[in-house]
């Protein structure tokens with residue numbers, strides 16, 4: 032495979048060992064793992080919890096994933112130390128934040144310890160449906176627009192890894208979470224062999240090899256990043272899914288003499304941009320909201336509406352710029 | 356990742372296929388029959404059927420009235436008999452696309468006999484039955500498809516007759532193509548009608564249509580949009596649908612293509628028999644002449 036494809040924004044090369052310092056302070060070490068349903072957040076936290084427990088630490092893990100199903104937000108708190116009371120990490124108390132998805136990583140940033148927290152984030156972007164709520168032609172997705180450099184400014188130590196791409200190049204995109212485990216392992220005191228033992232017992236038999244490769248790749252990527260070997264300051268984010276609709280302009284032609292005020296177009300328009308006027312004839316009240324979906328045209332029993340989608344009004348370069 | 360935006364209705368303007376001097380049509384506000392008419396004309400447009408290649412035969416009723424608005428060859432015939440007229444027309448003019456527009460009363464009550472025999476013959480034509488569960492035009496009498504317990508002017512205590520499943524009836528009687536759709540899903544209805552028009556035998560398409568003014572009002576089914584929203588909707592999971600919607604016929608009836616067979620088509624068989632008969636008559640006449648000559 033061709034070396035790591037994203038960069039680090041590591042601040043300094045000194046190895047950080049929060050586990051050791053935390054144990055000394057008798058404070059638990061807090062690792063928050065976040066992502067999207069189906070990515071393997073729980074697997075990461077289970078491997079970590081199992082390993083910490085095998086080392087004699089007291090471990091508490093709590094997760095919320097039941098409601099997320101596939102595609103929803105999933106998070107898992109892992110705390111370990113000589114003694115742990117609460118199972119959840121308070122805001123601003125996480126020593127390490129591991130994010131399997133870019134926007135989820137940003138969403139949970141306030142949980143990271145200011146000044147010392149380590150941020151490890153996949154640049155994978157999974158755009159949720161509500162980011163597309165504005166269905167206007169050419170509209171921008173409501174998805175985070177922060178660049179890795181901007182994020183770096185907020186964290187003591189941060190890594191933006193294209194782990195999904197790295198795992199894909201190893202032959203299994205689903206091993207991205209294990210690439211991140213590899214990255215996480217460099218910030219903790221446990222020997223690599225023990226991590227590998229833990230992983231081998233958590234992944235399906237057939238995928239042990241690819242997962243071990245993914246783990247080692249994540250580890251070596253962080254080592255390279257610390258040495259500054261892969262530093263391209265502006266890490267390109269993983270490619271953004273493109274909006275499929277080309278820009279166009281919409282015009283509604285309403286024949287008022289044919290409208291019988293049945294209200295079907297008004298109530299079934301997904302954007303609710305029509306209304307019945309004082310004469311109880313349909314009219315386009317909010318033209319800026321109309322996406323030209325044609326539902327009113329198709330459902331009007333009286334053929335009173337014709338939707339015209341005219342030639343594009345936004346030129347191609349402007350449309351390009353609208354994408355993240 | 357990127358796909359192109361497909362606007363399938365861009366070059367279909369329904370007004371190109373309407374008799375504009377007859378518009379606006381006489382249907383009540385929100386009546387589903389208008390949507391069914393659009394779907395038929397859209398299907399015709401997409402199949403590239405020219406106006407003079409289309410012959411629409413319709414019976415009596417609000418549904419039957421639709422032929423008057425179509426800019427093509429149209430026959431508005433007697434109550435219950437459009438299939439009988441259409442049978443003669445399709446036999447005589449196999450080059451035409453013959454479409455019957457009929458209501459549930461027109462097709463299943465007074466015209467029920469014609470329906471089962473049209474299905475049995477499997478002559479190539481398309482029958483579009485607009486089912487609104489009622490005799491709309493005559494003020495709301497019970498029809499063979501009125502659901503049980505529904506109120507009509509002739510069932511003031513609620514209908515206690517079981518209703519026909521028209522598609523099951525047509526399939527059992529031998530129709531080569533049977534399908535059903537609701538008016539809310541216009542593109543799907545259009546696709547179903549297209550498949551029916553392309554079928555080489557008898558195609559029966561049932562459209563579940565809302566009679567807003569009579570049936571809806573009598574049964575307190577709410578406004579036109581509310582009636583439409585109550586139609587079967589595949590975008591909601593069925594468990595959710597069943598919990599929020601009041602029981603309605605469309606929720607229980609399957610939609611889409613429900614039966615399709617390749618039974619021999621009656622028109623072709625009839626023309627073959629006629630050609631054979633002509634050939635043997637000509638042969639007989641020939642040998643008779645030969646006898647006279649000798």
Ligand SMILES: Cc1ncc(C[n+]2csc(CCOP(=O)(O)OP(=O)(O)O)c2C)c(N)n1
Nearest residue numbers: 416417418434458459460461489490491492
């Ligand atoms: C021989 C004859 N009998 C009765 C009538 C009266 N009639 C006119 S329309 C109609 C019922 C139509 O109902 P349906 O076919 O369901 O169509 P809808 O109006 O509901 O669309 C009846 C009974 C008639 N015109 N001719």
Ligand code: SF4
Nearest residue numbers: 290291293294296331
């Ligand atoms: S659907 Fe048609 S008839 Fe009904 S209110 Fe809208 S424009 Fe008027």
Ligand code: SF4
Nearest residue numbers: 383386417491566567
């Ligand atoms: S009576 Fe019913 S079927 Fe007839 S036009 Fe009115 S709403 Fe439509």
